[in-house]
Amino acid sequence: MNRSFIVLILALSVVTSTSCTSKPKTAASTTPPLTLELRPTPEFRGDSARSFVQAQVAFGPRVPNTRAHQACKDYLVGQFERFGASVIQQQANVRAFDGTILKATNIVASYQPDLDKRILLCAHWDSRPWADQDPDPKKRQEPILGANDGGSGVGVLMELARLLGVEAANNRLPNVGIDILLFDAEDYGYPSFYPGREDMESWCLGAQYWGKNPHKVGYKARYGILLDMVGDPEATFYWDYYSVRYASPVLENVWSIAAALGHASHFIKKEGMSVMDDHYYVNTLARIPCIDIIDTREDSGFVPYWHTHRDDMRNISASTLAVVGQTLLQVLYQEAQ
DSSP: OOOEEEEEEETTEEEEEEOSSSOOOOOBOOOOOOOOOOOOOOOOOHHHHHHHHHHHHHTOOOOTTSHHHHHHHHHHHHHHHHTTOEEEEEEEEEEOTTSOEEEEEEEEEEESTTOSSEEEEEEEOOOOSOOTTOSOGGGTTSOOOOIIIIIIHHHHHHHHHHHHHHHHHTTOOOSSEEEEEEESSSSOOOOTTSOSOOOGGGSOHHHHHHHHSOSSTTOOOSEEEEEESOOOTTOOEEEOHHHHHHHHHHHHHHHHHHHHTTOTTTEEEEEOOEEOOHHHHHHHTSOOOEEEEEBOBTTTBSOTTTTSTTOSGGGOOHHHHHHHHHHHHHHHHTSOO
16 A cells, blocks of 8 residues: 545645554435335355455565465466456556556456356555555565555455356346456555655556556546555554545445445445555546545554564454445345346
C-alpha cells in the first residue's frame, strides 16, 4: 500500500499533503439508509480466504524480479484456472523510481467473459520491497511479507473465485460478467529512506500500465472495487476522497449492502483519508468508476504495522475476510438477473 494524501477542501481549492499519520478529514454521510431485499448468495468462508493468504505468505516477499514473485504468480494463475476462470497474464516491463526495470505481470481471471455487462474486482499481489516504516532502522531495507498489505485482498478474491467456479458448474452465476484483476508492482513506490524528491507516480505501476493498455481493447466495466489491507481484526473501512470524487454511487451501494448484512461497524459511512492507490488509475486512465475498500483509522491513518516486518499472519482475521468477501458476493448477486 502506498502513501496517503490528506485532503482538505477550503473554499474551491484542494490542498494535499503527504502524510499517513495526520488526522484525516471526516464528514458523516447524510444519505438515508436503503431498505434492501437481499438475494440468496453462496456462503463466503473466511477460513478458506485466510488459507489463500497463508499460501501467498509461504512464498516469502513477492517482490518483482525475484523467484518468490515468479512462484507466487504461477500459483495464483494455476488456482484461477482450477476454479474455472478464463485467465490472461498481462506481462510488462515497468520502470521503477530508481530506474530498475521490473518484470511485472497483471493477472486477469474472468467469469462469463462473453457478457457485455461486467464488474471489476481488484487487489495487488506484490509486496513491499522495504520495511521502510519498521521501528528497527537496521531492518528497513529488507522486504516484508505483506500478509495484510497485498495478501489479504488477494485471499478474498481467491476464495471468491473458488465460489464462482462452483456456482458456474451449477449454472447459478449472476447475470453479469466478473473480472478479477490482480495488479503487480503496486508497492514498489519511493521509500522513505531514498534521497531525492518523492514521485507520487512511483506507486501503482501495474495499474498505470493496465490503465493505458487494458487486457482487452476497449475493455469497459460498470464499476470496479479495489481491496487493500482488508484482513485486520479491527479493520474499519471509510470513504476515501478519490472514491467519493469518482464513484460515489458505488460507495453508497456497497456500504448500504454491507450495513444490510450487519457489517456497519466495519463499513463506516464517513469520508476519511485520501489514498493514492490502484483505484486512482482505474478511474483516471481506464475511466471506470472504482472505489477502494481499505482499512484506515479515524485518528491515526494506516495500521501501526503498515510497511513493517509485523505485517504477517498474526494480523489476518478469518472473520474480517468473511465480512469483506460476503459483502462482495452480495454486491454481485444484487445485480439484475
